[in-house]
Amino acid sequence: MKSYRVKRHYRWHLGYMMWLLHRFSGLVLAAYLILHLWVLSHLTKGEAEFNRIMDAFNNPAFRLMEIGLLGIFLYHGVNGLRVFFMDYGPMAKNETYVKYLVGTFFLIVLVFLAGGLAMLKTILAE
Amino acid sequence: MALRIISFRSGTFNWLFQRISGLALAAILGLHFVVIHLISNGTYDYQTIMERMASPAWKALDICFLVLALYHGMTGATIVIDDYVHRAGWRNLLYVLNWLLALFLLMYGTMIVLSLKAPVAAG
Numbered sequence: 001m002k003s004y005r006v007k008r009h010y011r012w013h014l015g016y017m018m019w020l021l022h023r024f025s026g027l028v029l030a031a032y033l034i035l036h037l038w039v040l041s042h043l044t045k046g047e048a049e050f051n052r053i054m055d056a057f058n059n060p061a062f063r064l065m066e067i068g069l070l071g072i073f074l075y076h077g078v079n080g081l082r083v084f085f086m087d088y089g090p091m092a093k094n095e096t097y098v099k100y101l102v103g104t105f106f107l108i109v110l111v112f113l114a115g116g117l118a119m120l121k122t123i124l125a126e
Numbered sequence: 127m128a129l130r131i132i133s134f135r136s137g138t139f140n141w142l143f144q145r146i147s148g149l150a151l152a153a154i155l156g157l158h159f160v161v162i163h164l165i166s167n168g169t170y171d172y173q174t175i176m177e178r179m180a181s182p183a184w185k186a187l188d189i190c191f192l193v194l195a196l197y198h199g200m201t202g203a204t205i206v207i208d209d210y211v212h213r214a215g216w217r218n219l220l221y222v223l224n225w226l227l228a229l230f231l232l233m234y235g236t237m238i239v240l241s242l243k244a245p246v247a248a249g
Contacts, residue, residue: 023206030199037235043179044241047172054170077155080148 014101018079025076032069063123067116071108074115078108140201147198154191180244192235200228 010016042053082104086092091100166174178184203224211217 023202026199026202027206030203033195033199034231037231037238041234041238043172043175044238050172073155077152081152084145084149 014098014105018101018105022076022079022083025072028072029076032072060123063119067119070115070119071112074108074112078104078111140204144198144201147194147201151191151194151198154187154194158191176242177244179239179242185239185242188239189236192239193232196228196232196235200224 039053039057042050082091082100086100090096161178179188204221207217207220207224211220
């Protein structure tokens with residue numbers, strides 16, 4: 001296969017940063033899928049084994065990481081929808097592009113805060 | 127029909143299906159989240175999970191979910207490999223590993239989903 005150097009870096013622009021974050025979050029989610037399948041494979045080993053593995057993950061460190069996971073899912077999902085709809089609406093136009101970028105970013109932060117705070121409240125209540 | 131206007135050469139199918147699978151994943155993930163974290167109230171109770179997973183509809187949905195997620199993740203990883211790995215040997219090695227990992231996870235996940243049976247009534 002022919003291979004050659006391509007431009008790896010673009011100007012540090014909000015769109016570029018979100019694009020980088022999109023692929024990074026995608027790789028994290030793929031890694032999480034492996035962990036998720038491994039944990040759920042304990043379902044086939046009976047109730048005791050399943051509860052043992054779930055207890056092992058039921059500590060504040062993992063619960064906090066779960067909030068981070070929510071953030072990564074939200075980011076990848078909502079930003080992915082923006083990328084999808086960019087082709088079918090006014091989002092790609094020069095004068096609106098940054099507005100939609102910032103809007104998407106704040107939507108993600110808002111939903112993340114709502115979900116994350118609810119999860120944090122559950123952790124603190126225990 | 128979207129499928130008629132694309133060429134199947136040079137990854138156009140992957141481009142289109144990456145978007146379709148992405149949309150589907152967003153929808154199924156939303157459902158997954160609502161059912162597991164809101165309706166079941168975040169309890170990862172063995173009985174509750176096994177009762178849900180005993181239903182063929184949930185099995186079918188979860189297998190679709192798995193296939194779409196693996197396709198989406200694998201295609202995404204391919205794009206990352208394409209962008210950052212330029213030596214043909216390394217690239218081909220990573221392609222092969224990517225495929226093997228996806229196929230392994232497909233079998234692993236499908237076998238887990240299919241093997242779950244309704245639990246014997248708690249005694």
